[in-house]
Amino acid sequence: MQNLLIDFGKIFSDLWDSMGLSQGTWQNYVMLAIACVLFFLAIVKKYEPMLLLPIAFGMFLINIPGAEKILWGTYPEGLPEAEQTYEKVVDRGLLWYLYYGVDKVIYPPLIFLGIGAMTDFGPLIANPKSMLIGAGAQLGIFIALFGALLLGFSGAEAAAIAIIGGADGPTAIYVAKKLAENLVPTIAIAAYSYMALIPVIQKPIMRALTTPKERAIRMKPLRQVSKVEKVIFPIVVTLVVGILLPDAVPLLGMLMLGNLFRESGVVERLSSQAQNGLINTVTIFLGIAVGCKAKGEMFLAPQTIFILVLGVAAFVCGTIGGLLTAKLMCKLTKGQINPLIGSAGVSAVPMAARISEDVGRETDPSNHLLMHAMGPNVAGVIGSALAAGMLLAIFG
Numbered sequence: 001m002q003n004l005l006i007d008f009g010k011i012f013s014d015l016w017d018s019m020g021l022s023q024g025t026w027q028n029y030v031m032l033a034i035a036c037v038l039f040f041l042a043i044v045k046k047y048e049p050m051l052l053l054p055i056a057f058g059m060f061l062i063n064i065p066g067a068e069k070i071l072w073g074t075y076p077e078g079l080p081e082a083e084q085t086y087e088k089v090v091d092r093g094l095l096w097y098l099y100y101g102v103d104k105v106i107y108p109p110l111i112f113l114g115i116g117a118m119t120d121f122g123p124l125i126a127n128p129k130s131m132l133i134g135a136g137a138q139l140g141i142f143i144a145l146f147g148a149l150l151l152g153f154s155g156a157e158a159a160a161i162a163i164i165g166g167a168d169g170p171t172a173i174y175v176a177k178k179l180a181e182n183l184v185p186t187i188a189i190a191a192y193s194y195m196a197l198i199p200v201i202q203k204p205i206m207r208a209l210t211t212p213k214e215r216a217i218r219m220k221p222l223r224q225v226s227k228v229e230k231v232i233f234p235i236v237v238t239l240v241v242g243i244l245l246p247d248a249v250p251l252l253g254m255l256m257l258g259n260l261f262r263e264s265g266v267v268e269r270l271s272s273q274a275q276n277g278l279i280n281t282v283t284i285f286l287g288i289a290v291g292c293k294a295k296g297e298m299f300l301a302p303q304t305i306f307i308l309v310l311g312v313a314a315f316v317c318g319t320i321g322g323l324l325t326a327k328l329m330c331k332l333t334k335g336q337i338n339p340l341i342g343s344a345g346v347s348a349v350p351m352a353a354r355i356s357e358d359v360g361r362e363t364d365p366s367n368h369l370l371m372h373a374m375g376p377n378v379a380g381v382i383g384s385a386l387a388a389g390m391l392l393a394i395f396g
């Protein structure tokens with residue numbers, strides 16, 4: 001009888017030890033609360049739900065007390081924390097395999113392939129001056145870079161943080177993984193969260209920096225772009241950028257390949273797959289993989305606050321840079337360019353362009369700026385990829 005009681009005591013002791021209730025820390029519960037906030041933003045507010053929802057759920061899963069070892073895996077007993085790398089995980093779980101695409105930097109270029117297949121570069125080709133606005137909107141990257149350096153981050157870490165200002169999640173993940181892997185979760189979540197909040201961030205700035213008269217400017221219809229131009233464009237851009245800035249080729253090259261699928265008209269099945277099945281699958285894997293690295297003890301650190309603040313500053317400065325560039329062009333062209341399209345120079349396609357349309361229609365409901373804003377918008381995608389290549393070349 002005594003032995004039976006001992007056995008039952010051990011069974012209940014082992015059961016208790018295996019339960020999350022005996023393993024959780026306060027950081028776990030704070031991160032679970034943050035994940036619930038992201039659920040709210042994605043589901044109720046519909047802020048970038050395609051990525052915010054899987055990121056939030058990955059964060060939710062990895063912070064359930066006791067679930068990390070099962071979902072991620074374990075490190076060899078006694079291995080120092082400094083040596084606990086991705087490759088040294090044993091008893092690997094589901095999330096370890098999903099994270100492979102982030103660790104080997106596979107997912108971001110594949111996302112760019114899908115974006116290229118969905119994007120019409122016609123507005124940019126029809127109005128090449130849009131590239132100047134896209135360049136102006138990269139101001140936030142360099143402001144955040146100097147800000148991070150002043151706060152004591154290393155050059156590589158500062159560059160990884162700065163790319164948040166490009167308003168491009170895959171680019172942010174790509175650069176962070178190359179330059180500062182320890183910051184990937186924070187940078188990715190900041191980038192996608194702020195992308196989701198673009199309407200909240202941009203609209204007040206747009207109204208403050210433009211006058212009602214400027215917001216009411218009607219732009220001339222864009223010229224018709226030929227198929228030949230659309231086919232040649234991705235080939236030429238890839239060649240020129242590849243020669244000048246090879247570090248940008250993995251992202252920009254895949255972007256242009258996807259666009260070539262779209263515009264060539266001879267590989268409809270490949271274009272359709274890139275636009276739908278491929279990008280949707282990779283988006284799910286990328287979101288969960290990024291979220292699963294946002295563990296409480298890593299995420300809830302003072303540097304996280306600095307990164308989040310710098311991320312906001314980068315988005316704000318990027319929007320301001322694009323608007324001021326467009327205002328200057330408005331003056332130089334004697335009122336032919338509506339400054340509102342400048343805010344679309346950040347590369348959140350097509351959300352930023354839609355914001356330009358929305359704010360313009362507040363002043364004049366019959367004024368449509370969407371297609372004009374798409375020029376700076378896709379220029380911003382190219383600009384952020386070029387900025388990423390430049391940062392990798394300097395700090396990589």
